[in-house]
Amino acid sequence: MSAQVIxxxxxxxxxxxxxAEHVARLKEENDLTPGLAVVLVGEDPASQxxxxxxxxxxxxxxxxxxxxxxxxxxSEADLLAVIADLNADPTIHGILVQLPLPGHLNEDxxxxxxxxxxxxxxxxxxxxxxLGTGQKSMVPCTPxxxxxxxxxxxxxxxxxxxxVIGRSNIVGKPMAQLLLGDSCTVTIAHSRTKDLPxxxxxxxxxxxxxxxxxxxxxxxxxxxxxxIDVGINRVPNGEKxxxxxxxxxASCAEVAGAITPVPGGVGPMTIACLLANTLTACCRANGxxxxxGLTA
Ligand SMILES: NC(=O)C1=CN([C@@H]2O[C@H](COP(=O)(O)OP(=O)(O)OC[C@H]3O[C@@H](n4cnc5c(N)ncnc54)[C@H](OP(=O)(O)O)[C@@H]3O)[C@@H](O)[C@H]2O)C=CC1
Ligand SMILES: Nc1nc(=O)c2c([nH]1)NC[C@@H]1CN(c3ccc(C(=O)N[C@@H](CCC(=O)O)C(=O)O)cc3)C=[N+]21
Numbered sequence: 529m530s531a532q533v534i535x536x537x538x539x540x541x542x543x544x545x546x547x548a549e550h551v552a553r554l555k556e557e558n559d560l561t562p563g564l565a566v567v568l569v570g571e572d573p574a575s576q577x578x579x580x581x582x583x584x585x586x587x588x589x590x591x592x593x594x595x596x597x598x599x600x601x602x603s604e605a606d607l608l609a610v611i612a613d614l615n616a617d618p619t620i621h622g623i624l625v626q627l628p629l630p631g632h633l634n635e636d637x638x639x640x641x642x643x644x645x646x647x648x649x650x651x652x653x654x655x656x657x658x659l660g661t662g663q664k665s666m667v668p669c670t671p672x673x674x675x676x677x678x679x680x681x682x683x684x685x686x687x688x689x690x691x692v693i694g695r696s697n698i699v700g701k702p703m704a705q706l707l708l709g710d711s712c713t714v715t716i717a718h719s720r721t722k723d724l725p726x727x728x729x730x731x732x733x734x735x736x737x738x739x740x741x742x743x744x745x746x747x748x749x750x751x752x753x754x755x756i757d758v759g760i761n762r763v764p765n766g767e768k769x770x771x772x773x774x775x776x777x778a779s780c781a782e783v784a785g786a787i788t789p790v791p792g793g794v795g796p797m798t799i800a801c802l803l804a805n806t807l808t809a810c811c812r813a814n815g816x817x818x819x820x821g822l823t824a
Pocket of ligand 1 (some may be wrong): 719724
């Protein structure tokens with residue numbers, strides 16, 4: 529058997545198309561342009577690539593894109609001052625501070641200084657609390673993108689056994705919340721989980737967010753299960769490097785019913801959901817009806 533490939537790149541283009549249509553209407557009917565600000569501290573080359581492609585796609589859907597590049601040794605006070613300015617700027621509806629931050633900066637403090645209404649990453653404690661209690665919130669982009677692909681593929685997820693490998697605040701935990709919200713029976717696995725292969729073998733849905741290249745082999749996958757690979761790992765490939773996920777694609781694709789590739793799976797959906805969240809934030813900030821189908 530060979531798995532159906534879930535084409536995140538194509539799905540993301542469709543989502544961005546919906547966003548662009550809505551943005552055009554906002555402009556015409558309300559004279560409003562959603563604005564997204566990305567704050568990058570330091571010079572991490574991989575981060576710069578994400579920031580560049582985010583900026584490009586933001587402009588492509590008709591939004592305003594602002595980038596703040598700060599030196600790696602920027603003080604916490606200076607970073608907080610940049611965020612305070614963006615919080616107060618009525619032309620900015622979404623603020624993303626690229627993680628991880630350099631070690632001398634307190635990530636929790638910085639994230640929680642963002643106006644929760646502009647927190648398009650959904651990392652602010654009040655958005656985390658709202659999501660955990662099933663209230664309207666800003667939903668983290670990567671888990672939201674995974675949920676959209678799962679709903680598109682399965683229709684209802686009700687009653688399915690889902691295993692999320694990874695318990696980070698940015699992927700694993702919010703992913704588990706969303707799956708629970710869709711009535712899956714959810715298991716969260718991590719580095720201390722006993723008998724991980726057996727835990728994963730029970731799953732109808734496997735979401736791998738571990739940060740270890742090709743860690744999940746095909747013989748952990750229940751035949752027919754859906755595999756969502758969140759991992760983005762750059763590994764050596766001859767003279768160059770290549771991107772691989774957290775699952776061993778070749779062996780998993782032989783047993784799974786459906787699988788997301790890397791690249792071209794979760795990554796593009798993350799950026800599409802960031803744009804969707806910025807649009808949603810702009811509508812909410814202006815008391816306008818928000819677009820349907822673009823949030824959880
Ligand atoms: N596609 C996208 O848009 C995005 C992709 N990513 C990618 O997703 C991956 C995960 O990211 P993130 O959540 O930030 O990573 P973190 O490093 O924050 O978390 C990794 C999680 O995996 C768990 N883990 C590590 N080793 C093992 C193991 N051997 N067995 C079981 N669990 C293990 C850790 O457990 P413990 O808590 O016990 O240490 C931890 O909970 C990375 O590859 C990252 O690059 C991230 C964000 C967006
Ligand atoms: N505050 C914050 N929010 C984030 O959402 C966030 C972050 N910090 N820090 C870094 C991680 C990582 N991340 C990715 C997003 C898109 C791709 C993506 O589009 N990947 C393409 C390939 C890109 C390439 O070829 O380099 C793909 O998978 O097809 C990857 C990774 C968001 N993150």
